[in-house]
Amino acid sequence: MELTCKTTGRALVASLSGELDHHNAARVRGELESRFAAAGLQNLIFDLAELSFMDSSGLGILIGRFKTVSALGGEVRIAAPSEQAERLLRLAGIHKIIPIFPSLSEAAAGL
Amino acid sequence: MENKVKIIFDARSVNEGFARVAAAAFAASLDPTVEEIADIKTAVSEAVTNAIIHGYEGRGGRVYLEMTALGNLLTFTIRDRGRGIADIEKAMRPLYTSKPHLERSGMGFTVMESFMDSLAVSSAPGAGTRVTMTKRIHG
Numbered sequence: 001m002e003l004t005c006k007t008t009g010r011a012l013v014a015s016l017s018g019e020l021d022h023h024n025a026a027r028v029r030g031e032l033e034s035r036f037a038a039a040g041l042q043n044l045i046f047d048l049a050e051l052s053f054m055d056s057s058g059l060g061i062l063i064g065r066f067k068t069v070s071a072l073g074g075e076v077r078i079a080a081p082s083e084q085a086e087r088l089l090r091l092a093g094i095h096k097i098i099p100i101f102p103s104l105s106e107a108a109a110g111l
Numbered sequence: 112m113e114n115k116v117k118i119i120f121d122a123r124s125v126n127e128g129f130a131r132v133a134a135a136a137f138a139a140s141l142d143p144t145v146e147e148i149a150d151i152k153t154a155v156s157e158a159v160t161n162a163i164i165h166g167y168e169g170r171g172g173r174v175y176l177e178m179t180a181l182g183n184l185l186t187f188t189i190r191d192r193g194r195g196i197a198d199i200e201k202a203m204r205p206l207y208t209s210k211p212h213l214e215r216s217g218m219g220f221t222v223m224e225s226f227m228d229s230l231a232v233s234s235a236p237g238a239g240t241r242v243t244m245t246k247r248i249h250g
Contacts, residue, residue: 022160023124029214053131053149055156059216084149091225092218 003028005035011043011077011111012036013104017050022057029061033068042074043111047104049080058085059092066098079107114140114180122163122172122191130176130189131156137178138185141248150226151185151246157219158189158242164210166193166240183248187227190241196234203232 001018014032036044044065048054066076078100081089089095101107116137120126131152138151155176162174175190196202202209203224208217224230227244234240 019128021124021127021156022164023127025214053152053156055153055160056216056218056222057160059218060214063216064214083146084153087226088153088222091222092216 001028003031003035005039007039007041008045008108009043009111010041011045011075011108012039012041013045013047013108015047015050017052019053020051020058020061021053021055025057025061029064032061032065036065036069042069042072044069044074044076045104045107045111046076046078047080047107048078048082048085049104051082051085054085054088056088056092059088059094062089062094062098075111077101077107077111079104116178118176118178119173120176122167122174122193124160124163126174127156127159127163130159130174133176134178134187137180138246138248141180141183141185142250143248144250147246147248147250151187154223154226154244154246155187155189157222158187158244161219161242162189162191162193162240164213164215165196166191168194183250185246185248186243187246188241188243190239192239195236195238196232196240197236199232199234 001024004015134155177188179186203220205221206217208215229245231243
């Protein structure tokens with residue numbers, strides 16, 4: 001599980017690759033929190049294009065960051081989830097609070 | 112002819128990945144689709160994670176994974192000897208979590224139920240929990 005970050009406009013793009021489960025959730029959460037705080041940006045985009053597996057531990061990470069970012073007046077978006085990840089996101093109703101886009105460029109538009 | 116595999120492993124989070132890959136490898140003999148494999152990996156990952164987090168509460172123990180193939184029907188049983196669940200109905204409610212401070216989504220059982228064909232949970236406080244899931248492979 002790797003997390004790489006970059007900036008686009010007023011958003012931090014957090015690209016996750018590998019498998020996101022309970023084993024690495026705490027580490028990813030900590031890295032995300034510190035990188036988002038250090039970046040001083042308003043919005044957060046999860047780029048899931050290279051995420052090969054996610055279970056409900058990943059949902060917890062997304063919901064947690066949504067709470068943090070929206071409390072600061074920012075917006076969270078999800079880009080390019082796999083079919084498996086998107087089914088999980090929709091099952092949990094995540095798409096109702098965090099918009100899902102087919103690509104990073106579409107997710108970054110307007111942020 | 113029935114084919115059965117039993118695996119016993121330590122209740123450590125590092126073994127979550129091992130368990131789901133083992134489940135996927137076992138299922139592979141029935142020539143499942145990519146989606147069917149993803150369903151099985153996700154559901155098994157959820158059940159094993161529950162055993163580690165809720166059954167043993169991170170204190171260690173053993174997780175028992177039993178996998179059976181009969182025709183095109185796969186059965187996965189994940190069992191622990193941990194603290195058990197006092198109220199199964201409550202635990203299975205979507206979004207319910209006993210550990211919100213860990214950012215658990217409360218979707219584990221819902222995911223298992225949705226991604227597999229059947230889910231049965233039996234448990235008793237102090238005696239552990241048994242989760243049995245089936246999946247018919249259409250390939």
